[in-house]
Amino acid sequence: MCCTDMALAYVEAHGAWSAANTLPSLGRDYAAFVAPLPDGSARAEFAVEGIRCAACMGAIEGGLAPLPGLAAARLNVSDRRLAVTWRPGAVPDIPAVLGALASLGYSAQPFAPGRRAEAEAAETERLIRALAVAGFASMNVMLLAVSVWAGAASDMSPETRDLFHWIQAVIALPAAAYAGRPFYEGALRGLRAGRVGMDVPITLGVVLTLAASVCETLAGATHAYFDGAVMLLFFLLIGRVLDQAMRRRTRAFAENLAALRSERATLAEADGSLRDVPLADLAPGARILIRPGERVPADGVVEHGTSDLDQSLVTGETAAVTVRGGDRVFAGALNGNGALTVKVTAAAGTTLLDEVEGLMRRALERRSRALVLADRATRLYVPLVHGAAAVTLAGWLAAGAGWHLALLDAVAVLIVTCPCALGLAIPAVQVVAAGALFREGVLLNDGTALERFAGIDTVVFDKTGTLTLPEPVLAPGFSDPVALASAARLALSSRHPMAAALAEAAGGATPYPGAEEAAGLGVRALVDGVEMRLGSAGFCDAGPEASAALKADPEASVICFRAGDGDAVAFPIRQALRPDAREVVAALAAAGLRVAILSGDRAPAVAAVARRLGVAEWEAGLTPGDKIARIDALRASGRRVLMVGDGLNDAPALAAARASLSPVTAAHVSQAAADALFLGRGLSPVLSVLAAGRRARRLMLQNLWFSAAYNLLAVPLAAAGLLTPLIAALAMSGSSLVVTANALRARQVPVSPVSPAGLGAPVPARRGRIPSVPRAA
Known part of the structure; x- marks a missing residue:
């Protein structure tokens, strides 16, 4: 097609x-x-x-x-x-x-996200099959080669030696033709377009080695180099598979945003009839019906109805928001307990979700433009390798050597400089470090992020669900157990998130029979002739009590309870700090890192958390665009930012930051934008990724320097004719083993759960408030 x-x-x-x-x-x-x-x-x-x-x-x-x-x-x-x-x-x-x-x-x-996923799965499967073929061929060809080496020191006849060489050819030639396809195709594609990439020297090395080996076998020579060619492919495919396994699939953010979209909407016609239509058919001015449990399909204004909306993934607001006539709603919000009629103000392509997707896309494009270590090494490697092989061939010809000897020495240069060590230098460290972080409760999404984690000097936290636990809890210190027990039983009949926090206090109790939910207001039940109510302050006629509770605890939201004509009770509900949040923030500050909070939540709630954690820099009520603007301002001032967040409104900022981290409970789109996810209820993985990043970068640089030193030593020997292609292949394999062994040192993440040990020397911190930038519209 x-x-x-x-x-x-x-x-x-x-x-x-x-x-x-x-x-x-x-x-x-x-x-x-x-x-x-x-x-x-x-x-x-x-x-x-x-x-x-x-x-x-x-x-x-x-x-x-x-x-x-x-x-x-x-x-x-x-x-x-x-x-x-x-x-x-x-x-x-x-x-x-x-x-x-x-x-x-x-x-x-x-x-097309679905097709892209299928293509990536097919490519991974193809690489694994190629690796399996190369590995099988390498083992068998090497056994035959060892027999020839041993026979050269004993009494093996030339006929037996030639037979072994032909058996090697029968195994190696079809195996190399199949296993090397990813490199051959890349080389041909590049040459047709006039580009010379890393696949070109690999293809030249393999093809010339196989051709030289066939010629040597036909001539009855003592040595053939089939083992070197298939071993070379085996090591290179290891690097390619590791790279494919660790490559960040940022396409996932489009699929996860799609999960928040409603593909269809219920259109309310002028005559009162309802019609199910595709989202693309909605236009500003249309009226739609949103039933309980459905996601809002488009931005709009409520015309009729009252309900509670869960907008936490969209705005970062902690509590569910009660909306009624005249209130704005945003695409992606989850409707709670009432039906709403909404007049559309922004349809497909112009909603808040589309704005977030656009911000994220631009941030990801900008981040992808930063070259990682392997890319920078690759830009220097290819011309040097080709130049060395060409000089070797021309030099031997000028010295009077025949084409046979000159070509073997040039092939030896290509083999000895083949980028196995370079190809494994980075992915091997990434995989080992990823395993170490996994044991620390961190799932690494992008192997290249380790390099970015290494340079972080500023950590920016979201509040809701990041510094705090995702589930709301009843604030400590409440002293009316009778009211709490009754309210908790009533809360069992409500789907409101704050009611769920109260319901935990019910223990093994059952909900009151006959309890019914009033859309957007609360839940009520008649118990022994007494009406009990649980919900908003207005629903329970608890205005003074609610105001007093909020004044005592500005960080909290309140849910109220009243039994008959008795006194109303206001229960403060808030999200508790993660257990080790104070210790982690203190450890970051002790290591010389700058810490700030950027949140979309209310200012009193953010201020209370910042005060409890000792964070001087914080801002509240930020939109996704505002967060990107703040991070851009930090970057412009020379800061290297780690963003830690969990909501949909954090996703663009996660993509815009130098590196990013999300809890595993985060919105799917934030998980897709983040470089790593962390498990558990603590924040200590923030310290782990920073320490692991710095250690991994040191090991990567050591591997690259070793690769450079190896080439500086081996290339002159190969060019001088002192290394046959066989010895060159063994040297190449040995360098790959050294690089892999060094990468295994990344198995230990040198940091304790709540200490700055292992983070390295403190980074000079530039204190002060986050640079002021215009607030996004």
């Missing part, structure tokens, strides 16, 4: 833009595929195959730049996702983009 057909299939399968959003200058086939933007420009996204390293970024973005009307092309290397934007008024030419990518050696198709 060609790229154009795939684009049309995507449009037909997924739908998307309504007639109101169609770009009139586009043909019918592509109108649904291109997203028009508010400023008159247009945007399209593609999944690009064949991307191996950061060098592909410059090739693709530079190759697309000359296209007419193109404003920008931005490649996210992590998820191989290309975003193309056309200038206002320009006609989006999708076939031209697909053709340009094909001429550069890359295949592309419209970005």
Whole structure:
């Protein structure tokens, strides 16, 4: 199927833009595929195959730049996702983009999360099969090679030696043809596009070694080098599989955002009838019905009805929010206990969820542009390897050696410099460090994040669900057990999150029979002729009691209870701090790191938490855009920020920060944006990732320096003809083993649960408030 057909299939399968959003200058086939933007420009996204390293970024973005009307092309290397934007008024030419990518050696198709997941799973399976074939062939060919080596020192006849060489050829040639496909395809794709990447020297080394081995076998020579070729592929495939296993799949954020979207909506017609319609058919001004338990499909204003909305994933607000006529609601919020009629103000493409997705996408694109250690090493490696092999070949020919000897020495240079050690230097440390962090309760999503964790000097926390535990609890010190027991039994009949905190106090008690919930107000029951109520202050006529409770505990929200004509009781409900939050914040400060809190919650609640933790820098009531602006201001001032957050409103900030961490209870989209997730109720994993990052970076640098030293020693020997391809292959294998052994030192995370030990020398801290930036609209 060609790229154009795939684009049309995507449009037909997924739908998307309504007639109101169609770009009139586009043909019918592509109108649904291109997203028009508010400023008159247009945007399209593609999944690009064949991307191996950061060098592909410059090739693709530079190759697309000359296209007419193109404003920008931005490649996210992590998820191989290309975003193309056309200038206002320009006609989006999708076939031209697909053709340009094909001429550069890359295949592309419209970005579809489900298809992308299938492609990545297929690629992983292909690499594992190739690794298995290379490993099997290496073991058998090496056994035969050892027999030849031993026979050379004894009485093995030339005929037996040649037979063993041919058996090696029968095993090695088909195995190398199959196992080396990922490298051969990458090399051919790059050469067709005029690019020379890491796959080219690998392919040259393997093909020339196999060709030289066949020639030596045909000539009845003493040595053949089939074992070197298949071992080389085996080690390289180990690195490629490790890299694939640790690669961050940031495509997940699109799927997780989709989980918060309602694909369809219930449209309320003017005659009172209801009609189920696709979300794309909604337009501003339409009226929709949102039933209890449904997610709000579009931003709007409540016209009729009262209900409690769980907006914690959207705004970060701790408590459920009661909405009624005239109140705003946002797409993605979960409706509680009442039906709502909402007038749509922002439909598909312009909702708060879409804004969050756009912020996240831009942040991820920006982060993917930072080169990691392996990318920087790769840029220097390829030209040096080719130059060394070419100089060796030309030098021996100029010295009068024959083509046979000159070619063997050039092949030896290619083999001895083959990037096994370089290819394993980074992934091996990543995998070992990931295992060590797993034992500390941290799940590493992105292996490259270890390098970013190593340089952190500022830690920014969200409050709700991050510094505090995700579930609300009854504030300590309440002294009316009779009222608490009655309220807890009544709370068992409510779905409100604050009622759930009270319900825990019910123990093994059962709910009151006949209890009923009043939408958006609370729950009531008639018990022995006495009406009991649990809910809002107005529902329980408990205004003074609620005000007094909030004054005593500004961090809390209140839920009220009244039994008949008795005195009302206000129960303060709040989210408790994580058990070790104070110790972790103190350890970070002791290590010289700057600590701040950025939250979307109410100022009194944030101030109370900051005061209890001893954090001087905090801000409250921030939108997702505000959080990104604060992090950008910190970065502009030279800070390297670790963001720790859990809500949907934290996801763009998690993507924008240098590194990010989320609790495993976080919103799915935040989990997708974070570099690592931590388990348990404590915050000590924050210390663990920082310590592990610094140790891992040291080991990575040691491996890279060892690889450089090894090449500086081995290349002159190979170029001088002192290393045969066989010895070169053994040296290459030995260097890979040394790198792997050094990587195993990352198994220990040198940090205790709540101490700064292992974080290294304190980073000079620049104190003061977070730089002031304009508040996002």
